[in-house]
Amino acid sequence: xxxxxxxxxxxxxxxxxxxxxxxxxxxxxxxxxxxxxxxxxxxxxxxxxxxxxxxxxxxxxxxxxxxxxxxxxxxxxxxxxxxxxxxxxxxxxxxxxxxxxxxxxxxxxxxxxxxxxxxxxxxxxxxxxxxxxxxxxxxxxxxxxxxxxxxxxxxxxxxxxxxxxxxxxxxxxxxxxxxxxxxxxxxxxxxxxxxxxxxxxxxxxxxxxxxxxxxxxxxxxxxxxxxxxxxxxxxxxxxxxxxxxxxxxxxxxxxxxxxx
Amino acid sequence: xxxxxxxxxxxxxxxxxxxxxxxxxxxxxxxxxxxxxxxxxxxxxxxxxxxxxxxxxxxxxxxxxxxxxxxxxxxxxxxxxxxxxxxxxxxxxxxxxxxxxxxxxxxxxxxxxxxxxxxxxxxxxxxxxxxxxxxxxxxxxxxxxxxxxxxxxxxxxxxxxxxxxxxxxxxxxxxxxxxxxxxxxxxxxxxxxxxxxxxxxxxxxxxxxxxxxxxxxxxxxxxxxxxxxxxxxxxxxxxxxxxxxxxxxxxxxxxxxxxx
Numbered sequence: 001x002x003x004x005x006x007x008x009x010x011x012x013x014x015x016x017x018x019x020x021x022x023x024x025x026x027x028x029x030x031x032x033x034x035x036x037x038x039x040x041x042x043x044x045x046x047x048x049x050x051x052x053x054x055x056x057x058x059x060x061x062x063x064x065x066x067x068x069x070x071x072x073x074x075x076x077x078x079x080x081x082x083x084x085x086x087x088x089x090x091x092x093x094x095x096x097x098x099x100x101x102x103x104x105x106x107x108x109x110x111x112x113x114x115x116x117x118x119x120x121x122x123x124x125x126x127x128x129x130x131x132x133x134x135x136x137x138x139x140x141x142x143x144x145x146x147x148x149x150x151x152x153x154x155x156x157x158x159x160x161x162x163x164x165x166x167x168x169x170x171x172x173x174x175x176x177x178x179x180x181x182x183x184x185x186x187x188x189x190x191x192x193x194x195x196x197x198x199x200x201x202x203x204x205x206x207x208x209x210x211x212x213x214x215x216x217x218x219x220x221x222x223x224x225x226x227x228x229x230x231x232x233x234x235x236x237x238x239x240x241x242x243x244x245x246x247x248x249x250x251x252x253x254x255x256x257x258x259x260x
Numbered sequence: 261x262x263x264x265x266x267x268x269x270x271x272x273x274x275x276x277x278x279x280x281x282x283x284x285x286x287x288x289x290x291x292x293x294x295x296x297x298x299x300x301x302x303x304x305x306x307x308x309x310x311x312x313x314x315x316x317x318x319x320x321x322x323x324x325x326x327x328x329x330x331x332x333x334x335x336x337x338x339x340x341x342x343x344x345x346x347x348x349x350x351x352x353x354x355x356x357x358x359x360x361x362x363x364x365x366x367x368x369x370x371x372x373x374x375x376x377x378x379x380x381x382x383x384x385x386x387x388x389x390x391x392x393x394x395x396x397x398x399x400x401x402x403x404x405x406x407x408x409x410x411x412x413x414x415x416x417x418x419x420x421x422x423x424x425x426x427x428x429x430x431x432x433x434x435x436x437x438x439x440x441x442x443x444x445x446x447x448x449x450x451x452x453x454x455x456x457x458x459x460x461x462x463x464x465x466x467x468x469x470x471x472x473x474x475x476x477x478x479x480x481x482x483x484x485x486x487x488x489x490x491x492x493x494x495x496x497x498x499x500x501x502x503x504x505x506x507x508x509x510x511x512x513x514x515x516x517x518x519x520x
Contacts, residue, residue: 027455093412094440094447095455097381098356121357121381152353157441158418180354181417182442187354195287195355 003105003112007079008128010059011103011113014052018085018101019119021048026120027095041092045069048085048101056081066233068207080106082233084207088156088184097121100185104210109232114214116189125189125215133192133218142221142243143194148172148250151197151243154180154187160203165238168258172200175254188212188241192219197243198251204237216241222248226255263365263372267339268388270319271363271373274312278345278361279379281308286380287355301352305329308345308361316341326493328467340366342493344467348416348444357381360445364470369492374474376449385449385475393452393478402481402503403454408432408510411457411503414440414447420463425498428518432460435514448472448501452479457503458511464497476501482508486515 025044049069056065064077068084081104086092088099097120105113116125125140127133133140145151153176158166173179180187180196185208187199192215201208209223213231216223223241225231228248231239240255242248285304309329316325324337328344341364346352348359357380365373372389385400387393393400405411413436418426433439440447440456445468450456452475461468469483473491476483483501485491488508491499500515502508 027453090438090440093438093455094414094443095450095453096356096358096440096443096446098358154354159439159441178350178353179419180350180356181419183354183356186356190355193287193355195353 002129003107006059007105008113010056011105011115012126014055014083014103015101015115015117015124017051017055018048018103019117021051022086022101022119026092041086041089044092045086045089049083052083052085066206068205078108080233082106082111082207082210084211087208088186091182091184091186098183098186100189102185102207102211104213106210106233109234111210111213111231114211116185116211116215118186118189123189125192127192127214127216127218129214129217131218133215135189135193140193140219142191142216142219143197145197145243146246148175148247148254149177151176151247152178152180152195153198153200154183154190154196155199156182156184156187156201160201162202164258164260165202168255168260169200171254171258172198172251184208185212188216188223191221191241191243192216194243197247199241200239200251202238204239206233206235208237209235209239212241220244224248226260228252262389263367266319267365268373270316271365271375272386274315274343274363275361275375275377275384277311277315278308278363279377281311282346282361282379286352301346301349304352305346305349309343312343312345326466328465338368340493342366342371342467342470344471347468348446351442351444351446358443358446360449362445362467362471364473366470366493369494371470371473371491374471376445376471376475378446378449383449385452387452387474387476387478389474389477391478393475395449395453400453400479402451402476402479403457405457405503406506408435408507408514409437411436411507412438412440412455413458413460414443414450414456415460416442416444416447420461422462424518424520425462428515428520429460431514431518432458432511445472448476448483451481451501451503452476454503457507459501460499460511462498464499466493466495468497469495469499472499472501480504484508486520488512
């Protein structure tokens with residue numbers, strides 16, 4: 001089951017359109033007192049998702065859509081667009097240019113196209129099943145780091161962990177060379193680009209992880225759930241990405257030895 | 261006690277020179293297996309600090325220097341250059357463009373010039389005592405958010421806290437509208453630009469916080485230690501920055517009510 005060029009072109013177009021909207025809303029929260037409701041990030045998120053949904057419906061009226069703000073459409077369709085206009089809303093709020101727009105296309109549950117787009121730094125990682133992943137057209141390669149003790153590990157936030165998950169992450173932190181907090185999807189892009197060796201997260205939703213799969217795999221990395229199973233829109237939200245098979249084996253062993 | 265134009269020009273020149281070196285080392289860690297020692301970040305840090313020290317010595321041979329890698333020089337001098345080539349080394353390692361070069365000049369213990377420079381996104385915040393702070397030449401203003409419950413708060417990493425400090429931060433997290441992790445000096449720059457309302461950190465060193473003072477104050481914000489005292493190179497490392505006096509008052513009250 002694969003994708004065609006029209007579908008890949010739409011994925012790129014969706015990322016372009018999202019970028020235009022997000023750059024317009026970026027850092028406009030100056031002196032807005034009511035940040036809690038109808039914040040710039042919420043407005044940008046909603047406007048963006050509505051626009052992307054319209055474009056998808058127009059191009060492929062029989063495809064399904066999975067999105068954060070407006071829920072699921074045609075859940076039984078073979079082709080599903082899984083989109084998140086702003087992954088890393090806290091980074092967006094803070095004004096850190098490390099949030100991302102995520103666009104994925106899955107076929108029969110398999111992510112076949114994935115885009116991680118950073119519209120401020122204008123970096124775009126594209127992955128398509130069975131081919132090399134790229135950043136702005138240039139191939140990217142995950143690192144060759146072979147052991148946990150030399151690995152740089154990241155997680156988005158320790159706040160997203162249960163107590164048991166936090167204890168497991170503390171074990172990783174203790175074993176690995178360096179620990180980085182923050183990053184959301186941008187951390188997975190950095191793994192694809194060889195900067196980070198392991199990224200581990202819990203509580204992720206399909207629109208948080210589907211787009212990551214073709215990018216990580218196309219860079220030579222491995223991304224699975226915490227049991228080592230392939231990620232599909234139906235996966236629970238515990239995700240581990242590693243730069244290569246050797247690291248993935250060691251990481252899974254560490255997970256299996258923990259009480260989670 | 262104030263600065264002269266030659267000193268301000270040197271501060272800008274130091275940031276320019278640091279940027280050139282850091283852009284050269286940025287994201288070159290691909291497939292480097294021995295990340296723990298002599299990592300790209302360490303090499304960049306050392307090369308940068310040596311170069312900046314040479315430039316300072318040449319321009320102002322009687323000024324003191326406080327830096328991370330090569331220690332202190334002429335500690336009794338009235339004018340002290342307080343520099344950190346890479347604040348946010350973990351962000352640098354991860355490939356996140358939110359690390360910063362920090363350049364400060366203190367006179368008799370008072371930070372009179374401060375620069376926060378992000379060489380990848382090419383954003384530079386400049387603060388000089390008694391004048392408006394700027395980002396790339398444009399004035400910046402901290403937010404008017406008036407209460408903790410509407411505030412967005414940030415800290416660099418919960419790992420830098422003692423148990424008591426972590427408990428205090430949890431109280432802030434509970435009271436504030438949003439919590440952001442990560443950012444280092446970039447978080448303080450975002451406070452100056454009105455994105456974040458409160459930044460709180462512990463365990464900071466003079467080269468981490470001296471450059472922040474003129475930037476935050478020049479944007480209308482307040483930055484002190486956790487007792488509300490002005491920051492000098494001799495301050496202990498507990499730092500709180502707030503967008504305005506009202507928030508600062510509330511934040512200090514919360515700190516005073518805690519056991520730290």
